[in-house]
Amino acid sequence: MQPRKQHLIETALSLFSEKGYHATGIDLILATSGVSKATLYKHFRSKEELILAALKNRDQQILGTLQTALSNADKTQLSVIEVVFDHLHNWFNSEAFFGCNFINASAEYNDPNSPITLYIIEHKQNVIKVIAEQLATTNCDDQANKVQQIGLLIEGAIVMAHTQGEKNAALIAKEMAKTLLKIK
Amino acid sequence: MQPRKQHLIETALSLFSEKGYHATGIDLILATSGVSKATLYKHFRSKEELILAALKNRDQQILGTLQTALSNADKTQLSVIEVVFDHLHNWFNSEAFFGCNFINASAEYNDPNSPITLYIIEHKQNVIKVIAEQLATTNCDDQANKVQQIGLLIEGAIVMAHTQGEKNAALIAKEMAKTLLKIK
């Protein structure tokens, strides 16, 4: 990947996270990255293409760090839960936490046929899939249901952390997950 | 309240829900409502003030319908859970569901000092408070924790329903809430 293109994607992702997608103009991305407008439109046909590239970059980031974290998990349900929600906890308490890029994007793009909307759904499925695979290495009954529940807890924790500034949202969700998995 | 002003607020709320806040221009709101620009700026000093009025309107709507629904609940924890999540279920499956206006707004406005951000937090507290009061009429131990958990489940269900089109998100969350409250 050309370095200028990658730099553009990373700058755009950072600005989109902080300010939102419509509110971040092309000119700001160019000024911040120091890239010229002609170069941007050589690599991307439109702003939407740049948004998609930024989301794809973020998708890969998330899947990568999640898989790395999970590679340290024991093959027990409890350990998977611990790793997933501690991972979230670190994110929520990192310097630059502006909520989930995909949840935020879905707030701005509602058209069900938009490539952005489609990619949001794809990303959420990717995350769920990684957790499901790890859970499958444990002896876990009713797996499909439990993964769905964990997914819901993750979304709830992200939103609670972002909209209400509740920095312990991941720990709250972790306790809920433990309770839910222990029983049933 | 002047009828034109109220009409403006309701049109704006509807468009903000569907298209987002930045993506909805003043001109579209005026064309849709049939109100003139001069009238808008007589009632509101800026677009931000109109956004705040629309959010306030939505806040009142939500608190009103939630309280009405809860007034039919028995004084048991189980009944409160049933009412809250069935209420959500109806919303998710209604014709015009575009996610939560406040979650969506927090995706577009990240400045912690913005009046919009402050109102988002206020709204979430209002909802929690209504549920907490109802829960207090039941004999419920560890109430503060349980309310927080229910709040997290609500957020999770809304996001799952909106971003993934999971129409049964509220029912999934309801089962989780039942399990969580039964134990502990």
Add this chain to the structure above:
DNA sequence: AATAAAGTGAACAGATTTGTCTACCTGCAA
């Protein structure tokens, strides 16, 4: 050293943004 690829800077177009202002209209009440 020559060539080709990649990037820059700036001007420009055309549409769209929020917000202001003026002139006019309409219905109601004293």
Add this chain to the structure above:
DNA sequence: TTGCAGGTAGACAAATCTGTTCACTTTATT
């Protein structure tokens, strides 16, 4: 009938938006 409150229509300003184009420079490779 006079006057006023509330609304309309539309022009206008100034900024900002995405996207295009062109002439020039830098960088890397051979």
